[in-house]
Amino acid sequence: MAGKILIVDDEPNIVISLEFLMNQGGYEIEVARDGKQAVEALDKFQPDLVLLDVMLPYKDGFEICQMIRENPKWKHIKIVMLTAKGREMDINKGLALGADAYITKPFSTKELLEKVQEILNNSSNDA
Amino acid sequence: MKTQFNAWFWFGIITVLLFLIFGGGAFLVWTNLQPQEKAYLLEFLSHHPAFLITPFILLFFAFALVFKWLMDNYFLPLEKILEALKIIRTVNPSHRIKVFTSGKLNRLAEDINLMASRYEELTGRVDEMIDSAKKEVEEEKNTLAALMSELPDGVIVCNMEGSVLLYNQQARRLVGNSTQSLNQQQASLAHPWLGIGRSIFNIFTKSMILHAMNDLLDRLQRDSTTVTSQFVTMVNGRLLRVQMVPVLDKGREMNGFILVLHNITREIETYRQRDYLLQVLMENVRASLASIRAAIEMIVDYPQMDTQKRDQFYDIIKMEAQRLSSELDQTVSDFSVHFKAQWPLENILSSDFLFLMQRRISEQCQVSISVEETDQELWINVDSYSFVQSCCFMINAIKEKLEVTEFRLSTGKEKRFVYIDIRWEGPPFPREMLASWYGKSLLIHGEGIPFTLKEVLERHNAEIWSLKDEEQQRNTLRIMLPELITPTPEVPYVKKVSELPEEFYDFDLFHQPGQTEELDNKPLSELTYTVFDTETTGLNPSEGDEIISIGAVRIVNGRILKGEIFEQLVNPGRAISTSSVSVHGIQMSMLEGQPTIEEVLPVFHRYAENTILVAHNAAFDMRFFHIKEEETGVVFTNPILDTLLLSAVVHPNQERHSLEAIADRLGIPLIGRHTAVGDALVTAEVLLKLIPLLKEKGIVTLKEAREASQKTLYSRLKY
Numbered sequence: 001m002a003g004k005i006l007i008v009d010d011e012p013n014i015v016i017s018l019e020f021l022m023n024q025g026g027y028e029i030e031v032a033r034d035g036k037q038a039v040e041a042l043d044k045f046q047p048d049l050v051l052l053d054v055m056l057p058y059k060d061g062f063e064i065c066q067m068i069r070e071n072p073k074w075k076h077i078k079i080v081m082l083t084a085k086g087r088e089m090d091i092n093k094g095l096a097l098g099a100d101a102y103i104t105k106p107f108s109t110k111e112l113l114e115k116v117q118e119i120l121n122n123s124s125n126d127a
Numbered sequence: 128m129k130t131q132f133n134a135w136f137w138f139g140i141i142t143v144l145l146f147l148i149f150g151g152g153a154f155l156v157w158t159n160l161q162p163q164e165k166a167y168l169l170e171f172l173s174h175h176p177a178f179l180i181t182p183f184i185l186l187f188f189a190f191a192l193v194f195k196w197l198m199d200n201y202f203l204p205l206e207k208i209l210e211a212l213k214i215i216r217t218v219n220p221s222h223r224i225k226v227f228t229s230g231k232l233n234r235l236a237e238d239i240n241l242m243a244s245r246y247e248e249l250t251g252r253v254d255e256m257i258d259s260a261k262k263e264v265e266e267e268k269n270t271l272a273a274l275m276s277e278l279p280d281g282v283i284v285c286n287m288e289g290s291v292l293l294y295n296q297q298a299r300r301l302v303g304n305s306t307q308s309l310n311q312q313q314a315s316l317a318h319p320w321l322g323i324g325r326s327i328f329n330i331f332t333k334s335m336i337l338h339a340m341n342d343l344l345d346r347l348q349r350d351s352t353t354v355t356s357q358f359v360t361m362v363n364g365r366l367l368r369v370q371m372v373p374v375l376d377k378g379r380e381m382n383g384f385i386l387v388l389h390n391i392t393r394e395i396e397t398y399r400q401r402d403y404l405l406q407v408l409m410e411n412v413r414a415s416l417a418s419i420r421a422a423i424e425m426i427v428d429y430p431q432m433d434t435q436k437r438d439q440f441y442d443i444i445k446m447e448a449q450r451l452s453s454e455l456d457q458t459v460s461d462f463s464v465h466f467k468a469q470w471p472l473e474n475i476l477s478s479d480f481l482f483l484m485q486r487r488i489s490e491q492c493q494v495s496i497s498v499e500e501t502d503q504e505l506w507i508n509v510d511s512y513s514f515v516q517s518c519c520f521m522i523n524a525i526k527e528k529l530e531v532t533e534f535r536l537s538t539g540k541e542k543r544f545v546y547i548d549i550r551w552e553g554p555p556f557p558r559e560m561l562a563s564w565y566g567k568s569l570l571i572h573g574e575g576i577p578f579t580l581k582e583v584l585e586r587h588n589a590e591i592w593s594l595k596d597e598e599q600q601r602n603t604l605r606i607m608l609p610e611l612i613t614p615t616p617e618v619p620y621v622k623k624v625s626e627l628p629e630e631f632y633d634f635d636l637f638h639q640p641g642q643t644e645e646l647d648n649k650p651l652s653e654l655t656y657t658v659f660d661t662e663t664t665g666l667n668p669s670e671g672d673e674i675i676s677i678g679a680v681r682i683v684n685g686r687i688l689k690g691e692i693f694e695q696l697v698n699p700g701r702a703i704s705t706s707s708v709s710v711h712g713i714q715m716s717m718l719e720g721q722p723t724i725e726e727v728l729p730v731f732h733r734y735a736e737n738t739i740l741v742a743h744n745a746a747f748d749m750r751f752f753h754i755k756e757e758e759t760g761v762v763f764t765n766p767i768l769d770t771l772l773l774s775a776v777v778h779p780n781q782e783r784h785s786l787e788a789i790a791d792r793l794g795i796p797l798i799g800r801h802t803a804v805g806d807a808l809v810t811a812e813v814l815l816k817l818i819p820l821l822k823e824k825g826i827v828t829l830k831e832a833r834e835a836s837q838k839t840l841y842s843r844l845k846y
Binding site for chain 2: 014021
């Protein structure tokens with residue numbers, strides 16, 4: 001089943017691939033290039049899942065992750081963190097702040113797509 | 128004064144006695160007379176009273192004259208002789224009695240002077256023996272101090288109370304310098320004070336030291352194999368790693384500790400920057416790789432995509448790959464800066480170095496290298512790895528460009544430089560080739576170090592050029608290095624005894640009682656003093672005269688610490704009277720730009736903290752300080768001793784107690800008088816000589832000295 005995905009990343013070169021990939025997966029896409037745009041898009045676009053980079057202008061990914069989890073109206077939104085911060089500490093932090101998955105760059109696009117599908121399917125089963 | 132008073136008192140008593148004897152005699156005669164004889168006598172005396180009074184008056188004056196003569200010629204000189212004898216016997220064997228007029232005493236004085244000369248000679252010989260015995264012990268101490276001064280780390284030795292017993296220059300440099308003059312560096316106002324006998328808690332927080340001490344005691348109790356404790360702290364903007372090691376006595380009881388200080392500011396900064404570089408590199412590489420990988424996977428996984436989209440992905444791959452290489456280059460060049468910071472050089476004989484080059488270069492470049500032997504001992508200071516790598520790089524380039532496979536290495540000396548020549552026969556060496564090498568990284572087949580030839584040469588203060596001998600087709604590349612005149616020998620260099628500043632150690636402080644004990648009951652010989660003097664614009668502080676110079680020295684355990692002198696000129700903010708200029712020679716122009724008394728007093732206060740203040744005629748100097756109390760907020764609560772008063776206590780029969788007179792009496796040479804520091808030094812020596820003399824008078828503790836001072840006549844002197 002299809003869903004809405006918000007891609008939050010300031011690197012255009014990875015955004016192009018992610019957009020194409022998720023389109024191919026049949027999802028509706030919206031892109032935010034920084035922390036501010038991301039917060040706006042959360043309200044306007046109401047995504048089911050957010051692909052979230054950590055290093056962003058204005059607000060970093062960890063902060064956005066925490067914001068989503070603290071707001072009850074965004075409770076259903078799934079979060080996949082997608083970042084170049086590969087230390088174990090960063091992974092711990094992301095998961096502790098409520099991310100559903102933490103994927104370090106570089107990653108396999110196939111696995112990413114599968115992960116996204118898995119998470120969205122689980123959530124629709126729950127609902 | 129006292130002696131004279133005593134003498135006149137006895138004179139009075141003897142006079143009264145004499146009158147009593149005469150009176151008694153007269154009374155006896157009177158009672159044995161017949162009544163008519165009595166009447167006759169009364170009759171006679173009432174007509175001629177002079178017969179009764181004159182003998183008495185004459186007798187009295189004759190007696191007074193005799194007594195006065197005896198006083199001046201025997202009793203007072205005798206007292207002086209006694210005092211002089213005491214001086215000779217105790218502090219100054221070369222002191223002599225001034226010769227008097229009276230015959231016998233004159234001979235006595237001369238004989239005593241003769242004896243004194245004998246005595247001086249004798250004590251001199253004994254002193255020599257003691258000195259030579261002491262010398263051995265001193266030398267051992269000096270060896271220790273010398274070893275400490277050669278250590279690259281700062282070392283401070285303390286007793287259990289936290290008083291500093293010993294430190295080296297490195298320690299002083301690491302925590303700040305107490306003798307630094309204010310105007311040199313205003314920041315010294317905030318410097319912690321490191322000095323012998325001073326508390327270590329001036330420098331390190333008390334709780335930190337106590338924690339480390341408890342740690343050591345714990346380890347000692349557990350018989351731990353590593354009895355050291357360590358902490359890191361910030362002192363004066365420097366990050367120091369401090370290691371504490373216990374000083375153990377024979378019974379393995381801790382009776383002090385040693386602190387080893389190591390400056391890790393730079394180290395930590397380098398680590399931090401290196402970590403940061405590495406992290407940035409990793410994150411950027413991950414990001415670029417992610418973009419590349421995702422793009423490639425899109426192209427591969429979705430072959431049906433249109434060409435425009437495909438081209439977009441190709442562009443991404445190209446762009447990110449380029450970004451990746453420039454990222455790597457950037458990191459390598461950033462990294463070399465940090466690597467250079469820890470780029471140590473070592474001392475090596477240039478001939479040994481040639482053999483090292485021969486082995487490594489022939490291996491790495493596959494060329495044949497021969498070495499011309501030399502007997503010259505030439506030392507150079509190099510990082511052998513990067514230096515050999517540089518030569519290797521050049522030889523490899525020559526081999527590839529000019530097809531030369533045989534090289535000769537030689538070394539020699541030219542002026543103050545050592546050269547290393549790389550020579551070969553063959554086609555001439557194109558000069559532009561050398562220039563093209565400078566900026567190149569020294570990588571051979573991708574191996575080596577991330578430096579350019581230029582950087583290596585700069586690090587070694589070296590230069591390179593080429594020489595040509597066209598007829599014989601001989602080429603030379605000459606590398607010039609500065610010659611190392613005094614290479615570090617393998618055995619640590621120990622300074623000669625005389626080169627050592629003597630005040631850097633004082634082991635007797637180990638026996639110092641705790642700070643908590645009442646100062647008043649401490650013997651004078653065990654107190655810590657700040658002996659100071661001031662120069663002023665004039666004599667009347669209440670009429671606006673000001674301090675223009677403060678000089679001070681510290682006495683710890685009976686030793687003057689000449690390495691911890693306080694010397695500071697002060698801008699008085701007013702003119703100096705000409706009469707005072709003639710005393711101290713300080714001109715107004717010398718005081719311009721100097722700090723004001725408001726700035727200097729707090730620093731001096733800190734310098735004198737926890738010590739006894741001593742000055743000659745201290746009341747005078749203290750008046751100047753007291754007047755400034757309100758303005759500066761600095762109040763000197765230290766106990767005060769005055770050498771003028773103490774001298775009067777010791778020698779009440781000497782009329783003169785000026786600093787010159789006392790110094791002369793006690794055999795102290797007068798040097799640098801009428802500079803604040805010069806006078807402070809003389810005063811300090813006077814104090815040290817007075818302490819044993821006071822002891823003979825039964826004045827041992829600070830309290831006793833203060834009370835005795837108060838009693839003397841001079842303390843009534845007020846400015």
